[in-house]
Amino acid sequence: MKVTILGNNSALAAFGRHTTSQIVQVDDETLFMIDCGEGVQEQIQRFGIRKNKIAYIFISHMHGDHYFGLPGLLNSMNLLGRKAPLTIFCPDELPEIITAIFKAGDSQIQFPLSFCKLSTLNEYLVNTPRFSVRSFPVEHRIACYGFLVEKKSRARKINAAACESYQIPFTHYDALKDGTDYIDEEGNTILNKWLTDDGTAPKKYAFCADTLFTTSFLEAVMGCDTLYHESTYLQVDESKAAMRFHSTAKQAAQFAVLAKTKKLLLGHYSSKYREVRVFEEEARSIFPNTFATIEGITYEV
Ligand SMILES: [Zn+2]
Numbered sequence: 696m697k698v699t700i701l702g703n704n705s706a707l708a709a710f711g712r713h714t715t716s717q718i719v720q721v722d723d724e725t726l727f728m729i730d731c732g733e734g735v736q737e738q739i740q741r742f743g744i745r746k747n748k749i750a751y752i753f754i755s756h757m758h759g760d761h762y763f764g765l766p767g768l769l770n771s772m773n774l775l776g777r778k779a780p781l782t783i784f785c786p787d788e789l790p791e792i793i794t795a796i797f798k799a800g801d802s803q804i805q806f807p808l809s810f811c812k813l814s815t816l817n818e819y820l821v822n823t824p825r826f827s828v829r830s831f832p833v834e835h836r837i838a839c840y841g842f843l844v845e846k847k848s849r850a851r852k853i854n855a856a857a858c859e860s861y862q863i864p865f866t867h868y869d870a871l872k873d874g875t876d877y878i879d880e881e882g883n884t885i886l887n888k889w890l891t892d893d894g895t896a897p898k899k900y901a902f903c904a905d906t907l908f909t910t911s912f913l914e915a916v917m918g919c920d921t922l923y924h925e926s927t928y929l930q931v932d933e934s935k936a937a938m939r940f941h942s943t944a945k946q947a948a949q950f951a952v953l954a955k956t957k958k959l960l961l962g963h964y965s966s967k968y969r970e971v972r973v974f975e976e977e978a979r980s981i982f983p984n985t986f987a988t989i990e991g992i993t994y995e996v
């Protein structure tokens with residue numbers, strides 16, 4: 696699973712940086728978009744994102760820097776004759792806004808488009824045999840949600856040579872993939888680990904949207920492989936961050952330690968900072984495996 700950053704700045708575009716948007720690639724066939732700030736179409740083109748593969752869009756909250764790119768993106772998908780269905784998970788207010796924009800222009804979306812509400816209950820928004828997505832509330836000035844994307848583990852892989860030498864019947868192969876041992880006619884147990892190899896390990900990516908430094912959603916993201924936590928400010932602006940319901944790079948790193956994650960991605964930088972390396976330096980003193988995200992870079996989860 697991989698995350699490509701399309702926009703990493705906060706409210707204003709600045710120093711060539713755009714407002715929030717990310718592409719999560721679960722596998723070769725499925726792309727998710729998380730938030731859709733202004734300029735997203737140019738970024739998609741620039742970084743060669745296959746927009747017809749975007750099956751789901753998740754919008755964290757109704758601040759414009761997280762969804763002002765959406766009407767334009769939908770319009771382009773429409774003009775380009777998109778046929779594939781698209782589902783947008785978003786706050787309650789968004790469907791009415793999008794509908795009004797298209798109605799005012801007397802145009803209709805021609806592909807199957809559906810809107811679904813976000814859940815405060817850590818329920819599944821999407822749940823397939825290969826991946827799942829859940830939302831969880833974070834603490835911001837207005838209602839705001841984070842997302843936990845999980846790529847599920849692949850079944851164990853059959854070791855054909857071992858199965859042949861132990862004379863395992865083909866009819867037992869599905870059970871072997873699920874991890875069960877084989878018991879032969881004489882009652883001997885042949886351990887699963889002798890007959891199969893490890894499948895792909897599950898992966899979890901947590902996107903924590905715009906939020907105060909808080910532990911209120913710690914449980915929802917605990918143990919994720921990669922954590923995205925906003926760092927609008929540096930620690931020197933801690934009180935400004937708190938007043939505006941944002942976090943500092945140091946706080947993001949402290950949260951990463953508490954969440955027992957393996958990798959921390961930073962973003963949503965204030966436009967008062969020209970360089971983003973300073974965020975990385977501040978966070979790395981507490982959580983070394985931190986990356987201040989850069990637009991166009993793809994991060995392995
Ligand atoms: Zn924002």
Ligand SMILES: [Zn+2]
Pocket residue numbers: 756758835905
């Ligand atoms: Zn916001």
